[in-house]
Amino acid sequence: MTATTTAPAPLLEVGGIDVFYGRVQALRGVTLTVSSGEIVALIGSNGAGKTTTLRTISGLMHPTGGRIVFDGRDITNTKAHEIVRFGICQSPEGRRLFPRMIVLDNLMMGTYARRDLSHVDRDVARVYELFPRLKEREKQLAGTLSGGEQQMLAIGRALMAHPKLLMLDEPSLGLAPILVETIFRVCVEINQQGTPILLVEQNATKALEIAHRAYVLETGNVVQHGTGKELLASPDVQRAYLGM
Amino acid sequence: MSAISQFWRTGPRRDPNTIAYIVLIVVGALAPIFLQLFLGGTATFWLTVFADMGVYILLAIGLNVVVGFAGLLDLGYAAFFAIGAYTYAFLASEHGIVTPLHEAFHVPFWIVLLVAMFVAASFGLILGAPTLRLRGDYLAIVTLGFGEIVPRVFKNASVWTSGANGVSALDIPALPVWIQGPWSGDPFAIVQDFKILAPLAYYVIMFVLLILCVILVRNLHSSRLGRAWMAVREDEVAAAAMGVNTVATKLYAFAIGAAFSGFAGTYYAAKLSLVSPENFGFSVSITILVMVVLGGMGNIAGVIIGSTVIYSVIFIFLPQLPDYATSFVQSVGLSGLTQSSGDYPGIGEFISRLKFLVFGLILVVVMLLRPQGLLPSRQREQELQKGVHEDTTIVDVTAETA
Numbered sequence: 001m002t003a004t005t006t007a008p009a010p011l012l013e014v015g016g017i018d019v020f021y022g023r024v025q026a027l028r029g030v031t032l033t034v035s036s037g038e039i040v041a042l043i044g045s046n047g048a049g050k051t052t053t054l055r056t057i058s059g060l061m062h063p064t065g066g067r068i069v070f071d072g073r074d075i076t077n078t079k080a081h082e083i084v085r086f087g088i089c090q091s092p093e094g095r096r097l098f099p100r101m102i103v104l105d106n107l108m109m110g111t112y113a114r115r116d117l118s119h120v121d122r123d124v125a126r127v128y129e130l131f132p133r134l135k136e137r138e139k140q141l142a143g144t145l146s147g148g149e150q151q152m153l154a155i156g157r158a159l160m161a162h163p164k165l166l167m168l169d170e171p172s173l174g175l176a177p178i179l180v181e182t183i184f185r186v187c188v189e190i191n192q193q194g195t196p197i198l199l200v201e202q203n204a205t206k207a208l209e210i211a212h213r214a215y216v217l218e219t220g221n222v223v224q225h226g227t228g229k230e231l232l233a234s235p236d237v238q239r240a241y242l243g244m
Numbered sequence: 245m246s247a248i249s250q251f252w253r254t255g256p257r258r259d260p261n262t263i264a265y266i267v268l269i270v271v272g273a274l275a276p277i278f279l280q281l282f283l284g285g286t287a288t289f290w291l292t293v294f295a296d297m298g299v300y301i302l303l304a305i306g307l308n309v310v311v312g313f314a315g316l317l318d319l320g321y322a323a324f325f326a327i328g329a330y331t332y333a334f335l336a337s338e339h340g341i342v343t344p345l346h347e348a349f350h351v352p353f354w355i356v357l358l359v360a361m362f363v364a365a366s367f368g369l370i371l372g373a374p375t376l377r378l379r380g381d382y383l384a385i386v387t388l389g390f391g392e393i394v395p396r397v398f399k400n401a402s403v404w405t406s407g408a409n410g411v412s413a414l415d416i417p418a419l420p421v422w423i424q425g426p427w428s429g430d431p432f433a434i435v436q437d438f439k440i441l442a443p444l445a446y447y448v449i450m451f452v453l454l455i456l457c458v459i460l461v462r463n464l465h466s467s468r469l470g471r472a473w474m475a476v477r478e479d480e481v482a483a484a485a486m487g488v489n490t491v492a493t494k495l496y497a498f499a500i501g502a503a504f505s506g507f508a509g510t511y512y513a514a515k516l517s518l519v520s521p522e523n524f525g526f527s528v529s530i531t532i533l534v535m536v537v538l539g540g541m542g543n544i545a546g547v548i549i550g551s552t553v554i555y556s557v558i559f560i561f562l563p564q565l566p567d568y569a570t571s572f573v574q575s576v577g578l579s580g581l582t583q584s585s586g587d588y589p590g591i592g593e594f595i596s597r598l599k600f601l602v603f604g605l606i607l608v609v610v611m612l613l614r615p616q617g618l619l620p621s622r623q624r625e626q627e628l629q630k631g632v633h634e635d636t637t638i639v640d641v642t643a644e645t646a
Binding site: 058060079080081084085089090092096097098099100101108109110112113157161 | 468471472474475478479481482483484485486487488489490
């Protein structure tokens with residue numbers, strides 16, 4: 001295992017997980033780690049298994065082999081709703097908001113798993129500070145938001161859970177370039193405020209620019225692993241994912 | 245804490261129908277007095293009708309938990325109604341003698357109300373458990389099956405249920421004599437322990453039962469569980485990702501929804517003093533569903549109004565329609581139409597055959613004019629005005645496979 005050398009006990013340790021959809025194997029011994037303070041990117045083409053990896057970490061799917069340890073606790077077969085309580089929250093692929101609830105309602109759903117509700121005001125204010133657009137749309141149904149606003153809401157909702165690890169699945173998908181900039185800028189900001197991020201992206205350039213470390217997935221295997229800068233400079237990655 | 249408590253009270257999930265509730269309570273409380281004043285002798289008849297209407301309101305409130313709050317389409321809700329009714333039949337009649345138990349039970353009505361609630365809730369869990377993996381149309385079909393099976397079991401397990409004859413001569417509920425009031429008949433009768441209920445007493449009981457259930461359901465709706473139901477209804481995967489235990493949440497919806505029909509079933513059986521498998525068919529399930537949808541899914545006041553309207557149409561307006569038609573043609577001087585001739589059976593019979601066509605037309609017209617229901621929940625109203633499309637955010641989970 002080529003675990004990170006920077007942190008002795010990573011926050012999240014995914015050790016050689018195998019995941020199947022029926023009889024189709026989606027992940028083949030995927031191993032990755034996320035340490036506190038990091039942004040880790042997971043890049044790869046369509047169908048490489050990026051989303052499956054996130055879904056498995058968050059407990060929506062369970063691996064047939066390997067194990068997942070989070071914060072010193074084995075969560076390999078833990079159910080999704082319990083994993084949220086342990087501190088992993090994700091903004092799922094396709095955003096998956098509650099379309100017929102207003103923006104504020106969606107944010108409040110993010111606090112569902114929290115035991116300590118003492119700073120909810122402050123947390124809502126923080127999300128509005130990161131995404132001022134959401135404040136304007138506070139009383140609007142989530143389903144009526146634009147794509148970019150929905151993505152902001154999905155990230156904001158995940159933040160409301162006070163996650164120890166934030167997982168973002170394709171936050172830039174289908175967004176205008178200027179909004180992509182905003183989303184990535186906020187990701188860095190969230191990270192600087194102390195929340196580690198595991199980021200799945202097809203927009204490899206952007207993801208590698210902000211990531212401390214990154215993994216490249218290909219047909220369910222981790223084929224490359226390094227710092228964001230290393231991978232940006234790697235000829236293989238450039239050819240396959242950066243269109244150079 | 246302040247944001248939570250403040251927001252969840254003032255937010256959009258708050259029932260905005262204070263006026264509707266006040267009107268319903270005032271009308272409900274004053275109805276007996278007005279009926280007595282204006283109708284005199286026939287007042288009792290109408291009190292009985294309204295008490296029966298209450299049964300359907302109760303059922304609609306319960307189904308609204310399952311369909312309106314949690315978004316689980318249940319086409320077999322009458323099954324729980326049947327289970328509630330048969331619970332009373334077993335626990336409060338001589339019927340036990342003819343079953344293999346050879347022992348009759350006479351549990352008081354008030355206790356059976358609670359027992360039936362738990363029995364129906366347990367069957368809610370039994371139905372819920374195997375259907376948890378199903379959604380939408382598939383779930384609807386399974387509940388439909390359950391709704392067909394239950395009355396059939398009561399019909400065919402004749403050793404226990406007397407089959408198609410049903411169970412009759414159920415105990416008449418009685419009030420302890422020390423609870424005095426206009427319903428207690430002879431206020432000087434202190435020798436007996438119990439007083440048998442009068443139509444007004446049935447009405448009052450139903451009224452109180454309804455108020456209790458509405459308070460209960462409203463609190464549930466604004467509770468943490470209510471939020472979880474809403475989240476599951478909107479998007480199950482997202483709900484799970486927020487930490488909602490979707491399995492438990494859906495089971496609660498089935499169990500709590502069923503519990504209300506346990507109440508309704510017990511009351512219905514006690515009032516009618518008879519249960520028969522014929523009373524709990526598919527059409528009952530559909531009628532209740534129509535009440536919920538037409539009244540305004542998810543909104544308790546709307547559901548109450550919907551069930552009042554539908555009940556009045558089916559059980560009061562439609563049966564009298566032939567009479568209305570007959571007196572109408574007579575008043576416009578076309579008495580000839582009331583005579584039958586050849587294939588034409590006379591206006592009364594003719595209209596009587598068209599009753600359900602009229603009912604269907606009423607439903608179609610109402611849903612075209614008010615697709616959100618008579619008194620919709622605020623969400624549904626906004627959604628129809630602003631056009632939220634489900635597919636803007638809901639993406640097929642299985643689409644991305646590696």
